Amino acid sequence: MSTLHEFHYRLPHRVGGWRPGSHPGSSLGGGQEFVTHQRLYDRPDPRRLDIRASLRDLRGEWLVRVNRQRASIPVHVVADVSASMSFGVHRPKLHVVADFVDALGTSAYRAGDSLGMYAFDRRERLDLFVPALVSRGVASIMSAALRTCTGGAGGIEGLQAVSQHLAGRQGLIFLASDFHWPLERLGAVLDLLTHAFVVPMVVWSSAETRPPEEDSLALLQDAETGAQRTVWLRPKLRAEWRQAIERRREQLEHIFTARGLRPFYLGDEFNSEALSKYFLEVAA
Amino acid sequence: MSGSFDFQYPWMLLLLPLALLPFFPVRRDVLAFAWLNLLPEDRLGRAMGFLWRLIGAAAIAAIVLALAGPGHPETQQLRVGRGAEILVLMDRSRSMDERMMPSDWRTLDPTVRLYHLSRGPQKARVARDVLAKFVAQRPNDRFSLMFFSTRPLNVVPFTQHDATIQAAITAGEVGRGIGDTDVGRAMLAAIDSFAPRTYSGSRIILLVSDGGTHLDDRTRERIREGLRRQRIALYWIYLRSYNAPSLDSDDPKLEAIGEVALHRFFKTLDTPYRNYQADSPEDIAQAVADVGRQQNLPLDYYERIPREDYSKHFLLAAALACVVLLGFRLMLLRSWE
Known part of the structure; x- marks a missing residue:
């Protein structure tokens, strides 16, 4: 973990709470x-x-x-650890999330905020639960757990279970997932979390967003279901692939913007500056 | 040809379920992808994927079938031919390597005939050439070829395949002749080779020789009896050497000469016997043509058709399928980078 990977976050509104911290409070x-x-x-x-x-x-x-008084807030990472998050070009997407958690640990500690984690695949993963703590080492525990865990099939059900714990609580929630499940019930989950400031982190590897350039046959296996499909990569299919990704992005952004949220896209590498910039823009 | 079909090693077919292996979803060359529902529907790709598995299964199945040794079983077929069963009994002795008189010898001055002897062709060679032509002209006859000198040498059993006989006749060129000429043993062997065969038409022994031997009484009796029982006609093409006696002389003193004695014995046979004296290549050709004219009777016989192995077709199909699989493999996307 390098101290260079650190970002600054702030919230667009005042926060409640009596515990002194660095965010503009209402108390x-x-x-x-x-x-x-x-x-x-x-x-x-x-x-x-x-x-x-x-x-x-x-x-x-x-x-x-x-x-x-300036107040501190609880910061929670809600991480999707389903099998699709173990997919990636050079390394699993979960490792990118773990990098982000490392940076978040430093940032939250400096801001004096407590940091906790909930994880889910199809159901809530209690083995990866970390309660909100103000501790310098909590982030490395969380990121190590994320790097080593193996997930099952994913689904919105796990996120629903996790959101029950966070519903109605103030704070900052990073929802890190690739959102590779049907999106119908995502809106209802986000509505439960309106008291908190939710940052949807869409973790998409470049292999998903950019089809391979060479014309070839791709024998693909779904990371979660194990189903196999053969795809013949050709210009027409590549165009359709890009369109499908674009359509997915639009669907997600439609759901988020309806609730005043802006997604942050996480690619193959975690870029802390981009996240700082994101908060500057959102909380301006 | 009937459509029957069998396997040499049918138990190999137990391996046939292995052909289902490509349809099992365990493969090493798949690439994981996060969520397939994200990808656009690609019917062509699905068809290619199915074709890939299908060809893989076909390759395995073809290999298993080839291992099982499919083929058309051995059969016997009744054939009807017009012609004779002709056994060519050919002298392979040293004297057959000598040369004949040139074809114009009758016009030459008797005092220089010996000198012209070196111009003539080898007896064995002429006999072979003429026989080859004879065999080629008579596709319906069944031939067998037997060489003899000190002992008979069965070269080709009865067959109607001209190519085989021609090859056997050509093979007579190899090497040089051997010492002796034992006509008695050769005749008995020739008669014996007819014995296991059902009588289905006229039978001929065509003796091509330039010499004879005295036969003892026992041998004579066996030859006479054998020819009669097997109903075989005997034709003797006598390749007359220079200075050899004419066979038809009545002089009792000539009985001491082997050829003449043999000829006189053959004339006493109950079965048909014909003798052709050939001094020159033209005479041999004439004699052979004469034989051809005489024997033209219908002939029934069974031919053994050997087992036909189809496994190489299956192996070829498997190899083709493997080539296609290799093509698929070359098209395969190996990694996301």
Whole structure:
């Protein structure tokens, strides 16, 4: 893990919570952000007596400054570990996700946020569950677990089960998956997670998005079902392949944008700068 | 030809279920893909994939069938021929390597005949040439070829395949003749070779020789009896050497000469006997043509048709299928990079 792989994230809205952190919070407390003055009787905190404001006050009351406290948030990684995530050109897509988790660990620790993980394939994978912790080493535990795990067939059912734990909670959720399952119920799952800021991370290897250039016969086996198909790669098929990917991308983006989300595409390598830029754009 | 079909090693067919192997979904050369439903429908590709497995199965099946040794079983077939069963009994003795008189010897001055002897062709060679022509002209006859000198040498049993006989006649050129001429043993062997055969038409022994021997009484009796029992006609083409006596002389003193004694014995046979004295190549040709004219009777016989092996066709099919599979393999996408 290199410290270079680090990104900065921020949320577009204020977060609740009393635990001090680095995100603009909605709770009042020890922060730099001035909100209002209150009478000393209402808020008996003589350390924050504002002499100037008290002198200016027509009623002669003693006024106390009230500030907003910056808060920390729980950050969760919801990782799809189904067999299709073990597919990849040079290395499995799960390893790319693990790289991202490593970078996230550093970033979250610096921001003072707690970091946890839920994993799913067709059902929730409790063996890969990591509760939200503020710890420097938690990310490496998570990424090691992701690199070594073997998943079964994937499905939306696992994500549904995981979303029950996170429903109605604030925070930041990275939903890392290749979304290689029917998308009908994805909208309902995302609706459960509206209180949190969800970053859908679409993990697609370049082998999926770009058909091989040479004309050949491809004998393909589905990573999840084991079904085999022969595909004759030729210009017509390549065009259809690209169209199919584009159609899938449109379907996904339609679901996400309807809920104010923007997907982040993860290719063969994790690019931390691109993710920083993503947050700059989203939370601008 | 009937459509019957059998296998030499039928138990090999137990391996035939191996041909289903290509249809099992366990293959080493597949590439994993994340989600096949993502890909566009490709009916042509599916058809190619199925064809690939089908050809693989066909290759295995063809190899198994070839191992089982399919073929057309050995049969016997009744054939009807016009002509005779002719056994050519040919002298292979040293004297047959000598030369004949040239064809114009009758016009030459008797004092220089000896000198002209070296111009003539070899007796054996002329006999072979004429016999070859004779065999070629008579496709319906069944021939057998037997050489003899000190002992008989059965070269080709009775057959109607001209090529075989021609090859056997040509083979007579190899090497040089051997010492002695034992006509008695050769005649008995020739008669014996007719014995296991059913009588189906006229039978001839065509003795091509330039010499004879004295036969003892026992041999004479066996020859006489054998020819009679097997109903064989005897034709003797006598290749007369220079200075050899004419066979037809009545001089009792000539009985001491082997050829004359043999001729006189043959004349006493109950079965047909004909003698041709040949001094020159033309005479031999004349004699052979004479034989051809005389024997032209219908002839029934069974021919053994050997087993015909089809396994090489199956192996060829398997090889072709393997070539196609190789083509598929060369087209295969090996990796995603």
